[in-house]
Amino acid sequence: MTQSTLNQLEQQDEFIGRHIGPDAEQTQAMLDTLGVSSVEDLIAKTVPAGIRKQDALDLKDAISEQDALAELRGIAQRNKIYRTFIGMGYHDTFTPNVILRNVLENPGWYTAYTPYQPEIAQGRLEGLLNFQQMVTDLTGMELANASMLDEGTAAAEAMTLCKRQVKRNKSNVFFVDEDCHPQTIAVVKTRAEHFGFEIVVGNPESLPEELFGALLQYPASTGKVRDLTDIIADAHGKNALVTVATDLMSLVALKAPGEMGADVVVGCNQRFGIPMGFGGPHAGFFAFREAYKRSAPGRIIGVSIDTKGKQALRMAMQTREQHIRREKANSNICTSQVLLAVMSAFYACYHGPKGLRNIASRIQRLADIFARGVQESGFELAHDSWFDTVTVNVGDQQSAIYERALAAEINLRKVGEDKLGVSFHETAKLHDVSDILDAFKGASHGLDLQMLDTEIAAKGPMGIPHALQRTSDFLTHPVFNSYHSETEMLRYLKRLESRDIALNHSMIPLGSCTMKLNATAEMIPVTWPEFGRLHPFAPAGQTEGYQALFESLQQMLEACTGYDAVSLQPNAGSQGEYAGLVAIKKYFESRGEQRNICLIPASAHGTNPASAMMVGMKVVVTACDNMGNVDIDDLKAKVAEHGENIAALMVTYPSTHGVFEEGITEICDLIHSVGGQVYIDGANMNALVGVAAPGKFGGDVSHLNLHKTFCIPHGGGGPGMGPIGVGEHLKPFLPAHPVTPVPGTDMANGTISAAGWGSASILPISWMYIRMMGKTGMKQATEMAMVNANYVAKKLSEHYKVLYTGKNGFVAHECLIDLRPLKETSGVTEEDIAKRLMDFGFHSPTMSFPVAGTLMIEPTESESKEELDRFIETMAIIRNEIAEVEAGNYPAEDNPLHNAPHTLDDVMSDEWSHAYSRDVAGRPASWLKHHKVWPSVNRIDNVYGDRNLICSCPSIEEYME
Numbered sequence: 001m002t003q004s005t006l007n008q009l010e011q012q013d014e015f016i017g018r019h020i021g022p023d024a025e026q027t028q029a030m031l032d033t034l035g036v037s038s039v040e041d042l043i044a045k046t047v048p049a050g051i052r053k054q055d056a057l058d059l060k061d062a063i064s065e066q067d068a069l070a071e072l073r074g075i076a077q078r079n080k081i082y083r084t085f086i087g088m089g090y091h092d093t094f095t096p097n098v099i100l101r102n103v104l105e106n107p108g109w110y111t112a113y114t115p116y117q118p119e120i121a122q123g124r125l126e127g128l129l130n131f132q133q134m135v136t137d138l139t140g141m142e143l144a145n146a147s148m149l150d151e152g153t154a155a156a157e158a159m160t161l162c163k164r165q166v167k168r169n170k171s172n173v174f175f176v177d178e179d180c181h182p183q184t185i186a187v188v189k190t191r192a193e194h195f196g197f198e199i200v201v202g203n204p205e206s207l208p209e210e211l212f213g214a215l216l217q218y219p220a221s222t223g224k225v226r227d228l229t230d231i232i233a234d235a236h237g238k239n240a241l242v243t244v245a246t247d248l249m250s251l252v253a254l255k256a257p258g259e260m261g262a263d264v265v266v267g268c269n270q271r272f273g274i275p276m277g278f279g280g281p282h283a284g285f286f287a288f289r290e291a292y293k294r295s296a297p298g299r300i301i302g303v304s305i306d307t308k309g310k311q312a313l314r315m316a317m318q319t320r321e322q323h324i325r326r327e328k329a330n331s332n333i334c335t336s337q338v339l340l341a342v343m344s345a346f347y348a349c350y351h352g353p354k355g356l357r358n359i360a361s362r363i364q365r366l367a368d369i370f371a372r373g374v375q376e377s378g379f380e381l382a383h384d385s386w387f388d389t390v391t392v393n394v395g396d397q398q399s400a401i402y403e404r405a406l407a408a409e410i411n412l413r414k415v416g417e418d419k420l421g422v423s424f425h426e427t428a429k430l431h432d433v434s435d436i437l438d439a440f441k442g443a444s445h446g447l448d449l450q451m452l453d454t455e456i457a458a459k460g461p462m463g464i465p466h467a468l469q470r471t472s473d474f475l476t477h478p479v480f481n482s483y484h485s486e487t488e489m490l491r492y493l494k495r496l497e498s499r500d501i502a503l504n505h506s507m508i509p510l511g512s513c514t515m516k517l518n519a520t521a522e523m524i525p526v527t528w529p530e531f532g533r534l535h536p537f538a539p540a541g542q543t544e545g546y547q548a549l550f551e552s553l554q555q556m557l558e559a560c561t562g563y564d565a566v567s568l569q570p571n572a573g574s575q576g577e578y579a580g581l582v583a584i585k586k587y588f589e590s591r592g593e594q595r596n597i598c599l600i601p602a603s604a605h606g607t608n609p610a611s612a613m614m615v616g617m618k619v620v621v622t623a624c625d626n627m628g629n630v631d632i633d634d635l636k637a638k639v640a641e642h643g644e645n646i647a648a649l650m651v652t653y654p655s656t657h658g659v660f661e662e663g664i665t666e667i668c669d670l671i672h673s674v675g676g677q678v679y680i681d682g683a684n685m686n687a688l689v690g691v692a693a694p695g696k697f698g699g700d701v702s703h704l705n706l707h708k709t710f711c712i713p714h715g716g717g718g719p720g721m722g723p724i725g726v727g728e729h730l731k732p733f734l735p736a737h738p739v740t741p742v743p744g745t746d747m748a749n750g751t752i753s754a755a756g757w758g759s760a761s762i763l764p765i766s767w768m769y770i771r772m773m774g775k776t777g778m779k780q781a782t783e784m785a786m787v788n789a790n791y792v793a794k795k796l797s798e799h800y801k802v803l804y805t806g807k808n809g810f811v812a813h814e815c816l817i818d819l820r821p822l823k824e825t826s827g828v829t830e831e832d833i834a835k836r837l838m839d840f841g842f843h844s845p846t847m848s849f850p851v852a853g854t855l856m857i858e859p860t861e862s863e864s865k866e867e868l869d870r871f872i873e874t875m876a877i878i879r880n881e882i883a884e885v886e887a888g889n890y891p892a893e894d895n896p897l898h899n900a901p902h903t904l905d906d907v908m909s910d911e912w913s914h915a916y917s918r919d920v921a922g923r924p925a926s927w928l929k930h931h932k933v934w935p936s937v938n939r940i941d942n943v944y945g946d947r948n949l950i951c952s953c954p955s956i957e958e959y960m961e
């Protein structure tokens with residue numbers, strides 16, 4: 001008998017079978033159910049022939065997990081980790097190991113979805129509430145949201161909030177402190193350009209006579225700490241609002257901006273235990289006065305009650321969000337930075353106010369010792385105040401000192417032509433101060449630093465003016481004062497984790513979200529120090545590994561999409577949309593064309609119109625026909641009406657209705673015929689990779705949600721990445737960066753994210769995925785996503801109406817089931833079904849998007865047939881329960897659906913007066929006897945929470961109740 005060759009035994013493509021759930025036998029069984037002869041047959045009957053890709057993906061062959069990790073390690077090692085004192089919003093930090101292993105490296109936390117189903121998300125909601133409390137306490141503000149994408153975009157969002165809030169002030173001027181971080185200024189300027197605001201950058205001591213808002217940095221980017229009270233009062237006197245960009249660690253020691261009258265306070269949580277990661281992901285924060293709560297961007301977590309009156313958390317005031325208000329939304333932000341937000345809140349819990357004071361004092365002491373030392377070495381300081389950042393006038397010695405530091409593997413910040421900045425951080429030590437002083441002196445500094453320390457300790461802090469020292473308490477809530485031992489912290493983290501359903505428990509069939517496997521091998525490199533400890537503004541010679549990773553990933557994504565170039569800057573899909581529309585706008589400007597209409601089908605995701613509004617385009621909604629497709633006649637009419645005013649059509653493909661529209665080429669041609677550009681929203685790329693390429697069938701630009709198709713986990717609502725692919729003609733208009741030049745870009749294009757390559761440190765996840773799957777695996781993943789979706793659709797069609805299918809009766813990679821008829825016959829709503837699914841240990845599919853009264857199911861290729869069958873069986877049981885309601889066997893107000901979800905308290909209570917048994921309530925399917933995640937609260941009352949808005953931590957006693 002012939003034995004396998006060594007090559008075969010090495011199983012280089014083994015990962016493909018690990019990523020894809022169904023094996024050959026299961027696949028065959030599903031194909032039989034579908035009545036197709038093969039996977040190819042299904043694809044041929046599903047994807048329009050005209051767009052189907054004929055050739056193989058231009059990717060390498062698959063390699064094993066071990067080999068891919070070794071190859072990536074080789075790339076990572078080309079990054080050099082120097083001691084870095086650049087500051088500018090990024091600082092080295094220690095991630096407490098208990099948080100590293102149990103949150104950042106733990107699928108229980110990182111594979112969860114945005115907490116739209118709060119009854120099975122109380123753990124991360126509590127983490128986010130802690131984050132909000134931490135931010136409001138430290139900033140001295142009334143409310144904070146549950147994270148932004150980064151500090152730059154938070155500042156840009158603050159500018160638009162200021163404009164919304166001062167309606168009677170007709171000024172178009174937004175003032176920006178010249179000593180803000182340069183990347184923040186660049187992001188704000190880009191946003192302002194497209195909103196038509198005028199940016200005045202200058203010294204905040206002399207604000208313009210007319211302005212609608214101002215952005216100040218505290219402490220300033222080069223370190224100065226000034227009292228902002230008078231400046232803020234001056235702005236208020238001019239009917240303008242003031243945003244203060246700040247640094248959380250400094251606020252441990254400094255008077256809070258809220259105490260100086262700030263209206264909005266923004267910043268980034270990075271130095272609270274989040275690796276620098278060459279720029280991200282980190283959580284931006286956004287704190288504000290309560291009066292602006294309806295105008296604030298992003299998600300806010302609030303306290304409400306459940307049907308039993310128990311305290312419960314959920315996302316508050318969803319009505320403000322882009323998915324409801326579309327082009328009238330406050331912002332386009334959707335995915336934010338939940339995982340990083342909760343990590344920083346846990347960092348604050350673990351250290352507590354006392355621990356944080358200690359860390360901040362240590363940082364401050366190092367800065368003080370350095371300041372004294374450098375003065376004694378004959379240099380002058382640029383400012384007479386500082387917290388952690390000391391800027392030194394060095395005249396013509398700038399290069400010499402900088403190079404000497406570099407030779408000692410130390411990075412300093414060049415400020416202008418004649419200054420150097422040094423920012424101290426949590427991991428810095430006295431010997432670092434000594435080495436830096438040597439670099440300044442050009443010889444051994446000869447100072448007794450221990451003695452300087454003793455002197456400063458005796459006199460008190462040097463850099464913070466007395467009036468600006470913090471006197472108010474912070475983090476007094478029990479949650480920040482209870483978990484300082486590792487045992488307590490570990491148990492707290494586990495307690496929260498156990499309240500949530502994530503992919504480590506069961507499939508999460510959320511349509512449009514692609515909750516697929518986030519493989520361990522993909523996640524491992526994220527916490528390698530070679531990726532984690534790099535400052536985004538480290539000199540290029542130290543970041544070769546990252547550059548190689550970017551280049552390689554860009555090529556991979558170009559191959560997957562058929563586009564000519566990829567920008568890795570946007571750090572979420574929403575930002576990709578914005579970057580893509582900016583590129584389109586710039587392209588037209590370069591041709592002297594003035595177009596401002598953006599056509600968007602009614603079925604589009606809310607971020608599409610919200611993004612179009614942000615680039616100053618007018619949204620014209622086009623209709624969908626009764627099959628869920630773009631209504632081509634209506635589109636033709638709109639094209640005829642708006643003709644050469646059409647800048648773009650934004651269309652999702654395959655559609656948000658879960659079908660491959662046959663007319664896509666005609667649609668693209670129609671837009672191109674009047675010179676418009678086609679933006680194909682790439683959220684559904686999981687149905688395209690290897691099968692059809694948007695860059696080839698008519699798209700000019702697409703964003704890719706790397707946190708969907710390309711395996712970055714959702715983190716409970718972020719991080720994500722939203723790079724864009726573009727055609728050759730849009731390549732000159734990709735976003736640039738003011739500090740780290742992005743090859744081939746021009747600063748006139750603007751800056752979308754605070755860091756040049758967005759959330760760089762999670763890009764290894766997508767790289768690993770593509771490398772391990774290779775050219776055949778990537779295509780197979782797409783095909784199996786469609787097999788799984790069609791299998792689910794077919795089986796569910798025995799119980800529910802599948803709303804839309806393509807011309808041969810097949811769906812793409814997701815399907816919509818219509819629950820409206822059942823509501824009519826039984827009164828049972830889609831929400832009842834979503835909550836009842838929790839009793840079976842499942843997260844609901846996407847509810848009421850894109851069609852009200854429906855559920856959108858996307859199983860992904862990673863789920864095995866067993867798991868799909870479990871879900872299908874659940875839906876069948878639920879359908880029977882609905883039938884019992886329809887038949888009058890269950891009262892409308894007392895049935896398992898109406899009362900769902902059921903908690904352990906419910907089924908253990910001494911009293912049971914329902915029309916169904918405890919078993920039906922709590923263990924309605926056989927597998928639940930083996931394992932079940934119990935919802936920790938009953939159904940939550942959203943309206944109560946919005947009427948009684950509380951967005952801070954309740955007391956610990958209340959949690960215990």
Ligand SMILES: Cc1ncc(COP(=O)(O)O)c(C=O)c1O
Nearest residue numbers: 334335512572573574605607683
């Ligand atoms: C179709 C579609 N477009 C855009 C987005 C926005 O992407 P992100 O959440 O990454 O900003 C989503 C997010 O769910 C989406 O489903």
